[in-house]
Amino acid sequence: MSKGIAITGMGIISSVGATVEENLHSLKAATPGITRLANIETRHRDSIMVGEIKQTNAQLETQLGLEKENNLSRTSMLGIIAAKEALTQASINDIEAHRTGFISGTSVGGMDMTERYYDSYNESLEYIRYIETQHAGSTTGDIAKYLGIKGYVTTISTACSSAANAIMLGARMIKAGKLDRVIVGGTDGMSKFTINGFNTLMILSDEECTPFDEHRKGLNLGEAAAYIVLESDAIVANENKKVLGYVSGWANANDAYHQTASSSEGEGAYLAMKKALNVAKISPEQVDYVNAHGTATPNNDMSEGTAMTRIFGKETMPVFSSTKAFTGHTLAAAAAVEAVFSILSLQENIVFPNLNFKTPIADLSMTPQTTCLEKELDVILSNSFGFGGNCSTLIFTK
Amino acid sequence: MAELVEELKVKIIDQLSLEDIEVSDIGNDDPLFGDGLALDSIDALELIVLLEKEYGIKLTDPKQGKEIFQSVQIMADYITEHRTK
Amino acid sequence: MNKCYINGVASITAQPTTNGKFLEDIISYNDIIFKADNPNYKDFIKPSAMRRMSKSVKMGVTASKMAMEQARLEMPDAIITGTGMGCRQDSEKFLEKILYDDEQFLTPTLFIQSTHNTVGGQIALGLQCKGYNLTYVQSSASFESSLIDAQLMLTEDSNKKIVVGGIDEIAKTSSKFHILNGELKQQPIPNLELLQSKTTGTLLSEGATFMVLDGEKSTKNIAEIVDIEMIYTASIEETKKNIEDFIARQGLKIQDIDAVILGNNGDRQFDTYYQSLQTSIFTNTQQLYYKHLIGDYHVASAFGYWLTCNIFKHNNVPSIVKMNNLEVDEHKNILLYNQYRGENHSIALVRKC
Numbered sequence: 001m002s003k004g005i006a007i008t009g010m011g012i013i014s015s016v017g018a019t020v021e022e023n024l025h026s027l028k029a030a031t032p033g034i035t036r037l038a039n040i041e042t043r044h045r046d047s048i049m050v051g052e053i054k055q056t057n058a059q060l061e062t063q064l065g066l067e068k069e070n071n072l073s074r075t076s077m078l079g080i081i082a083a084k085e086a087l088t089q090a091s092i093n094d095i096e097a098h099r100t101g102f103i104s105g106t107s108v109g110g111m112d113m114t115e116r117y118y119d120s121y122n123e124s125l126e127y128i129r130y131i132e133t134q135h136a137g138s139t140t141g142d143i144a145k146y147l148g149i150k151g152y153v154t155t156i157s158t159a160c161s162s163a164a165n166a167i168m169l170g171a172r173m174i175k176a177g178k179l180d181r182v183i184v185g186g187t188d189g190m191s192k193f194t195i196n197g198f199n200t201l202m203i204l205s206d207e208e209c210t211p212f213d214e215h216r217k218g219l220n221l222g223e224a225a226a227y228i229v230l231e232s233d234a235i236v237a238n239e240n241k242k243v244l245g246y247v248s249g250w251a252n253a254n255d256a257y258h259q260t261a262s263s264s265e266g267e268g269a270y271l272a273m274k275k276a277l278n279v280a281k282i283s284p285e286q287v288d289y290v291n292a293h294g295t296a297t298p299n300n301d302m303s304e305g306t307a308m309t310r311i312f313g314k315e316t317m318p319v320f321s322s323t324k325a326f327t328g329h330t331l332a333a334a335a336a337v338e339a340v341f342s343i344l345s346l347q348e349n350i351v352f353p354n355l356n357f358k359t360p361i362a363d364l365s366m367t368p369q370t371t372c373l374e375k376e377l378d379v380i381l382s383n384s385f386g387f388g389g390n391c392s393t394l395i396f397t398k
Numbered sequence: 399m400a401e402l403v404e405e406l407k408v409k410i411i412d413q414l415s416l417e418d419i420e421v422s423d424i425g426n427d428d429p430l431f432g433d434g435l436a437l438d439s440i441d442a443l444e445l446i447v448l449l450e451k452e453y454g455i456k457l458t459d460p461k462q463g464k465e466i467f468q469s470v471q472i473m474a475d476y477i478t479e480h481r482t483k
Numbered sequence: 484m485n486k487c488y489i490n491g492v493a494s495i496t497a498q499p500t501t502n503g504k505f506l507e508d509i510i511s512y513n514d515i516i517f518k519a520d521n522p523n524y525k526d527f528i529k530p531s532a533m534r535r536m537s538k539s540v541k542m543g544v545t546a547s548k549m550a551m552e553q554a555r556l557e558m559p560d561a562i563i564t565g566t567g568m569g570c571r572q573d574s575e576k577f578l579e580k581i582l583y584d585d586e587q588f589l590t591p592t593l594f595i596q597s598t599h600n601t602v603g604g605q606i607a608l609g610l611q612c613k614g615y616n617l618t619y620v621q622s623s624a625s626f627e628s629s630l631i632d633a634q635l636m637l638t639e640d641s642n643k644k645i646v647v648g649g650i651d652e653i654a655k656t657s658s659k660f661h662i663l664n665g666e667l668k669q670q671p672i673p674n675l676e677l678l679q680s681k682t683t684g685t686l687l688s689e690g691a692t693f694m695v696l697d698g699e700k701s702t703k704n705i706a707e708i709v710d711i712e713m714i715y716t717a718s719i720e721e722t723k724k725n726i727e728d729f730i731a732r733q734g735l736k737i738q739d740i741d742a743v744i745l746g747n748n749g750d751r752q753f754d755t756y757y758q759s760l761q762t763s764i765f766t767n768t769q770q771l772y773y774k775h776l777i778g779d780y781h782v783a784s785a786f787g788y789w790l791t792c793n794i795f796k797h798n799n800v801p802s803i804v805k806m807n808n809l810e811v812d813e814h815k816n817i818l819l820y821n822q823y824r825g826e827n828h829s830i831a832l833v834r835k836c
Contacts, residue, residue: 044586118578121660125663131664138622144715150714154621157618158600158616193581196594197577198594200443200589202459254616255613256608256611256612257608259535259605387604388600436531
């Protein structure tokens with residue numbers, strides 16, 4: 001087993017809590033954050049359930065002490081909240097003390113502001129400050145500026161696997177010695193754009209989502225931001241840092257099958273898991289728990305389940321669950337949310353439950369963990385897949 | 399009915415941006431998916447929108463499309479029976 | 484750091500840059516926003532595959548095929564792309580339908596295209612390439628983010644062959660918003676007189692630049708990317724120091740740099756970053772620029788690599804890209820520096836093979 005890259009801090013805001021502590025509490029109590037939409041006007045309000053963070057933009061602005069004339073999107077504000085918590089937990093006071101990078105995943109970026117003010121730009125000057133939020137990377141810039149990071153800053157946008165790829169890139173940069181420290185994760189605010197987008201694909205459930213269930217009806221969209229801090233062994237040793245866990249394996253592969261759908265044999269997912277296990281020098285039998293992508297769409301769960309069966313074997317499937325029934329599918333942030341959950345699982349030795357599951361998928365006969373399970377956990381594998389055949393796997397170890 | 403079939407062909411070509419396909423290339427009973435026009439699952443979703451927008455037929459389950467979109471003729475039959483506009 | 488060689492490069496821009504010539508024919512524009520000079524996409528993409536492709540996908544697939552042909556590469560190990568706005572036209576259409584059709588009769592194709600990794604995904608789909616596939620969206624450092632990833636990958640495994648590209652397109656309405664917020668010129672100017680402009684803002688265009696990178700030395704090598712660095716924010720003074728430090732880290736002196744390719748975009752306010760270098764450390768260095776030809780956009784800086792490779796290949800610098808009168812017999816080391824509105828700086832050293 002390779003030693004991996006040390007994780008020294010984490011932060012999260014999701015529909016089940018505005019801090020790591022609150023998220024942990026909800027997970028342990030099996031309390032989901034899936035509700036009707038409150039903050040966005042849409043004709044689909046009554047036909048979908050969402051993992052929405054209930055604070056309004058105005059409340060977030062106040063919490064962050066922003067000026068009235070700021071141009072931060074919801075995606076940026078959520079990102080700042082989570083990244084700040086991660087830095088605090090990692091006891092980082094002087095951001096410029098080491099070569100510090102910031103890698104953020106986002107899919108919509110500032111789309112919530114673009115859809116709100118698009119029509120007003122030609123009419124009045126009042127909101128033209130939001131025009132630059134059209135560029136998704138501007139959210140990363142907002143967060144970097146707030147944190148004072150000036151060096152290597154970049155944004156990954158590979159749809160729903162974005163944050164996994166951000167974590168992977170950060171780990172590789174540290175391993176190669178190109179950075180000493182990097183904050184990695186993702187953020188996506190709820191927007192009408194994504195609600196309508198996923199609605200056209202007819203994969204939004206009108207009820208609480210049911211990952212890996214035979215009768216699953218689709219996903220619940222969510223919003224969240226989550227970041228983890230990765231630091232070099234030298235910093236950990238010199239500053240006597242507390243290590244929360246390690247990112248030990250990572251990989252990205254492409255399904256090369258269809259623009260949005262996953263192949264029935266789950267080829268991309270299979271390759272991503274296989275390569276990540278190779279990077280971590282871990283055999284499938286050593287995996288104690290799989291935090292699955294498990295969006296609860298008919299296509300994903302079937303394809304992912306097939307790929308997992310190919311990797312682990314039907315009879316030797318490790319304990320697995322999807323936590324999407326807690327948070328909804330938080331798109332580009334999902335892998336970071338689930339990274340935080342995986343690290344919490346390692347720390348607490350608890351597998352968080354796959355809520356709402358009743359009937360195994362007929363062709364797979366895989367049953368996820370449906371209640372909180374106390375179990376010694378050393379190795380956790382986490383999957384995240386996105387449009388464009390983008391498949392990523394991360395492996396976290398104690 | 400023949401009129402509806404022809405109208406449908408034009409609309410399918412337009413909705414799916416089948417630029418290189420002419421109305422005469424599509425046989426009434428040709429399969430739309432698989433061998434025939436080789437449409438895919440995104441096209442099926444596009445056709446569901448077409449049904450709603452043009453004929454006021456709202457499908458809630460994408461699986462229904464599999465039955466209805468077998469050929470232009472079967473689509474036309476379904477529309478004739480269920481159209482609200 | 485492992486070697487990172489360029490084995491192929493192709494660029495679709497507002498100029499005829501896919502005709503095999505080296506900037507012999509130049510198109511002049513008199514607009515704030517001008518479009519790419521399209522190659523015949525049908526020569527590269529089957530009609531059945533083309534029907535759902537937006538402009539970015541067509542440009543990206545075509546430019547990647549051109550670069551792969553040059554490098555005689557059939558299947559890459561990885562595809563890494565950068566884009567500022569992705570398939571902006573379809574994103575805009577989808578958004579307008581949400582806003583103006585009251586969220587009704589929306590179709591999935593537009594939404595699917597709006598995902599930033601569409602071009603990278605489509606290239607993979609076309610090639611059936613199951614390898615690593617990533618997309619960066621970091622303003623004017625989007626393409627450079629891809630390069631840094633590729634360079635890192637070659638450090639991990641020098642056997643890899645990587646397709647790296649940058650793509651951005653213009654959209655009807657949302658591109659014009661950048662006139663309103665001052666990123667673009669308020670009035671049309673002749674593009675070829677960009678540097679004479681005394682106003683703020685720049686000119687917007689679109690394009691796709693792709694390269695094939697390889698860690699192995701071979702006769703296919705055109706150039707070597709010796710090093711590349713990204714810096715999110717820096718003052719003019721810090722920038723000068725960053726560049727000096729960068730050159731020193733390569734074991735070089737300023738005199739060893741045969742030419743510097745700068746991202747001057749005619750914005751009076753931010754071209755000062757370049758001017759302060761032009762009048763100090765690079766006074767005695769050949770200074771080149773290109774945004775008067777191809778406009779500025781998030782991945783415009785990728786064109787600097789096309790320019791560099793062609794200077795090496797043709798052993799000649801077209802006079803239209805020169806900012807000063809210094810002549811160089813043979814170019815060996817070319818330095819590239821770019822920034823946009825004082826952010827997302829990138830510095831790179833490219834060496835002739």
